[in-house]
Amino acid sequence: MLKKIQHLWHIVRRLTGDDAYEVYLKHHLEFHAATIDAPPPLSRKDFFKLWQEGKWKGIKRCC
């Protein structure tokens, strides 16, 4: 039962974009962390700023 609720909570977090930072960290670890002079991952605050800026540039909304 608890597992099901946890699973549901994860889905809700994924759908609302709440876990965007965790997804980014995972991506960074997988693709960028292994090089010699690897750049550190962005802080949560900086990531969120960039994410939001990118979200709002261009044609994103409709009627």
Add this chain to the structure above:
Amino acid sequence: MHKNFKIIIWIIVLALGISAVCAIALNRGESISAMWFIAAAGCVYAIAYRFYAAWIAASVLVVDETRATPAERLDNGRDFMPTNKWVVFGHHFAAIAGPGPLIGPTLAAQFGYLPGTLWILIGAVLGGAVQDMVTLFFSTRRNARSLGQMARDEIGPIGGAAALIGTFLIMIILIAVLGLVVVNAMKHSPWATSTVAATIPIAMLVGVYMRNFRPGRVLEASLLGVALLLLAVVGGGWINHSQALRGLFDYDGLSLAWMIIAYGFAAAVMPVWLLLAPRDYLSTFVKLGTVILLAIAIIILQPQIHMPALTQFTDGTGPIFGGKLFPFVFITIACGAISGFHALIASGTTPKLLGNERDIRMIGYGAMLLESFVAIMAMIAATVLEPGVFFAINSPAGVVGKEAVDAIAKINSWGFAVTVEQMNQLAQDMGESSLFARTGGAPSLAVGMASIFGSAFGKGMLAIWYHFAIMFEAIFILTTLDAGTRVGRFMLQDMLGNIWPKIGQTSWMPSVILTSGLVVSGWGYFLYIGVIDPNGGVNILWPLFGIANQMLAAIALCVATGILVKSGKLKYAWITGVPLVWLIIVTSTAAWQKIFSEDIRVGFFAAANDLATKLAAGALPPEKAAVAPQLIFNQQLDAYLTMFFVVVLWVVITDMLYVTYKYLAGKPLLPLTEVAHEPSRLVENWVRD
């Protein structure tokens, strides 16, 4: 599951769907249950999705799930990123679902429930959802290129420029008409005005919370925001009852219009995290919650539809907007059936998030079906009202007269029963001073939703439900307003940046202020005209928006048809070709009538000339004579705008036909710009081997 069992289930769905559609179409009795609409919609969508969409994806587009999508190939962890299909569905639906499917069906209910409902079902399944799906597919195969770029690459440079300019103009007109809808909901209503005004500081608070206090905690911040919004709805009630405070929020239409214009400019210039982005979160949550709540309420309550299937206004004498059933019901309902704007979204962020091509059917086709369902629910909410009440709320003073008694007499003369006492009681129940001439569709939708919510969840709080519905629509609309102004600002900066590069720098403040000012002036002008127009403004603005939107849809379908032909799939080109031909017929006829019709409620030039003649003869009362020159100018401007739209449409069609001819005749032409196949690493190994 056993194959025969599946076949039997689908035959049952088909039978249910056919009987539901027949029940709706053939009913000429007193009232019909809303459940027939839900059943018809559900079955039609299920069959279309399972068979038509699947066939298009498999046989026409030939979706290849072993192919790497641009999200995988160009993955940068931010905008290009393979994402879970449900998340992409959510993002795509949230982007395409605007106030359009709520307003269009409500206005089209003037013809009765039947034409609008049939168009929403058939148009979405054969036109809109197909357009969204193929545009998403073609964009994914071209590294998530936008519609304008695809038009330029595949058809010719004119198509690209047409899409760009068309988008810009649609945005301007759309924002103006949405602003008008909100003004009509707020005028002389302290409750509504205070609630809507409260959404601004609430959004800013949530914005600061998400930026500095708890960065990235979307759920937390949104929950806080939604709680505050509900408080604002209740608080509005207290303000409404307090004699001292209610004067602060009681404004007429024109003052509210100026306030909205000022707000639009401020929102466009302020940083996105402060107002726009948090507002967007709040409106998405409120939108989702309300739509789900409405669906549950309709299913629990199973209300009766009181509007007749067809009214006498199919002949063109309708009070809400002039024009006969054909072509205007197809122009009025755009977003719930076919909407060109969706093609921009489908070639915008969504293809950058797509993890695998097989998700295209669910996201492209499925999201549009869901939007169409929202339109059906809006139609239900609009038609549960007594027809007399519906027309009393939606008919402008210019048609039925300013005084309540005159309006009631006029509406009774049309054959719809309603009394002054009934309207006064209804206004009191909803916490408003008056519900007359609140045109634009939003207030009558709110009344419908409030009656459904009230009957399903509790009758004592009708006013709260009504103002909750107004808040839901207003926050929805104002977010579109902000976001649209911002998009318009970017487009303008982009276009002007070709002439003077410094303006193209999106963060340079003087450029931001100038371009935002230009965009806001554009829609502000149309909003101003809509507010001073005694015929309610909806009659002018909404058909203009509908024609422009269908023109963009036709451009998207032209691009899709052109690509299909160039890929050697001429025999399948009808899947986009048939809706395209229909749109061409509808848009051209509507544009022709709007320009050349002698009926002053339809033709722009006819209205302008009539007003000019009356003004010259001194036949207008002083307050009308004062605004008449502006109205005359605007009618002429609208006529030229309509001419521009239809000319652009035909140029793109000619371009596409020329490309088709060149292909069939074997002549050289622009090659397909599809990206080469690259195997996906996200799919299981055995597929690659």
